[in-house]
Amino acid sequence: MSAPQSLLLIIALIAASAFFSLAEMSLAASRRIRLRQLAADGDPRAPRVVQMQEQPGDYFTVVQIAQNGVAIMGGIVGEGAFSPFITNLLSHWFAASTAQTLGFLCSFLLVTSLFILFADIVPKRMGMADPEKQAMRVYGLMQFFMTVLKPLVWLYSKSSDAIFRLLGMNALRDERITSDDILAMAEASTQAGGLAQSEQRVIANLFDLDSRLVTSAMTSRDRIAFFLQNDTDALIRARIAEEPYSTYPVCDRDIDHVIGYVDAKDLFQRALNNQAISLKTDDLIHKVLVIPDRLSLTETLDQFRQAQEDFAVVVNEYSLVVGVVTLNDVMSTVMGDLIGPDDEELIVQRDTNSWLIDGITPIEDVVHALTIDEFPHFEDYDTLAGFLMVMLRRIPRRTDSVNWGGYKFEVMDVDSYRIDQVLVTRIQPQGEDKTSSLSAPSAPTH
CATH class of the missing domain: 3.10.580.10 (CBS-domain)
Incomplete structure (x- = not known):
């Protein structure tokens, strides 16, 4: 086979491998919710992709058969396509045996690099960028390959099912969407600009209803x-x-x-x-x-x-x-944050590093406002005032303070044993963030 023919064959093998890499990544990355939305909008290909996601065994078997076959063919053809040319070029500077070894290594690296870049990285990034669209595009051709390679697909599928049963593993993907999944998607959407911060907070608050008293x-x-x-x-x-x-x-x-x-x-x-x-x-x-x-x-x-x-x-x-x-x-x-401005505000941010918070503010709201991971003895109180009482082990007095999680909580006003206002100030954490310290006014002298 001549060098131009080998080069054309390598290009064809890279294109084939790129197609199967795109098919693999696009189906794996496709979002079931998005596909159902496309199906509701009238796209007839979307329900077929959803059905394929439910039983993807044959689909991925075809992908692996093709990719491994193409990789083997690429190695055989690539060594013969570039090695003689590179060897002849290097023979002007090196001995024949050295030039042959270097020619083989350079040919191997060149073919491998072409396959990694154009048959793996680029198509997989395309599949991740717009998975639903790409999955619907390749579905028809993948269905053709599944039909042509059906005997091999059956053999490999049955063998893999037997291995899964032997290992006691489930071969089907778990499609259940948990509350953590929804919260993660909402956070990702907020970071991408699809949701406003206040809208994400509403979604998080909905799931907090079960944990808040x-x-x-x-x-x-x-x-x-x-x-x-x-x-x-x-x-x-x-x-x-x-x-x-x-x-x-x-x-x-x-x-x-x-x-x-x-x-x-x-x-x-x-x-x-x-x-x-x-x-x-x-x-x-x-x-x-x-x-x-x-x-x-x-x-x-x-x-x-x-x-x-x-x-x-x-x-x-x-x-x-x-x-x-x-x-x-x-x-x-x-x-x-979406409530009307006429509602009473229990948390008022004074600047980027200080807040004025009412003592009756639910501790969950304080956690959200200050982005503190957790408070100590969280189950023993419901409000910011309760947190201060637990930490001080007595009824707080004016100017009492507690340092926790990089913040200073200072009692500003007490009315008949009730903590009215607490000034919270961000401080530079010393040591670990989750350390605490207490301070109180000195006892009066008589």
Whole structure:
């Protein structure tokens, strides 16, 4: 075979190998969701590629048969195509035996480099760049090769299936998409500019509902506006004007004896009709949903759905009221940064290295805002105030501080043992990030 013929044959073998490399990578990298979307848009090739992905054994067997055959042929033809020419060229400077050895090595390196570059790297990068489109393009020709090579495909497929059974391995790809997969795709889409940062946060918040307790979204006990059953008309009207909410718990004697709730719409209707407002009768009071404080937000949503309510009272193991929660509270947790500007902000970023955070802020929100991997004793508290109490092992006082994860948490204001504001400042971590230190004001002298 002449040198030009050998060169043409090598080019043909490289093209064949490139085709099968492209076919292999494009099918492996194709996204099932994207293919189904293309099928819904009317592309008839997309369902065939999806079906091929479900049972790819014969497809990849053809690819391996072809690639190995082409590699062997390339080695045989390549050595004969370039070795004599390179040997003759090198014989002007080296002895015949040395020139022959160097000619063989140069020919081998040249052919190998051509195959690596044009038959492997380039087509595989093409297949990864737009896998669904390339997979649909090569499907028809791959189906032809699968038919032509069917006897060999059957033999190798059965042999590989037997080996998989012998090793106790599953030969089928697991197509289940987990929550971690969805979060990873959302993060990748955000980095590529396909999703806004706030939209990615909403997706992450949805999956956090199962791990966040209802206490992280509720209105705490000290902030509940409620009525006693024997409150007068004047007192009820004054409370509505002072603390306008959509729903008010109704209690007997104190807040820990909740007997129901009253809807503000019913109160407004009576006020507009100049009717006296009294809670001593049951016509205004609705049965209240009571839930334990250990429920997750997902379980809370289930309770709302089953009871067909959007308001619940949260109690602890001692049947004491610890807060109230509404459907809007849960949805605000999901929406995160997308909530309206009129909503109260518990976390206010002052600059790139400092934040002013309310003590009742759920610790999960602090984790997201500060991008801290974890807090110590995470299961022992629900809020930033709880974190400070656990770390200090006492009720915090003004100017008390805790250093954790490269941040300083300093108590700025305390009102009747309640931590109102905490100043969080980014500091240069010393040693490991997850170290902590405590500081407190010195005891007064007498």
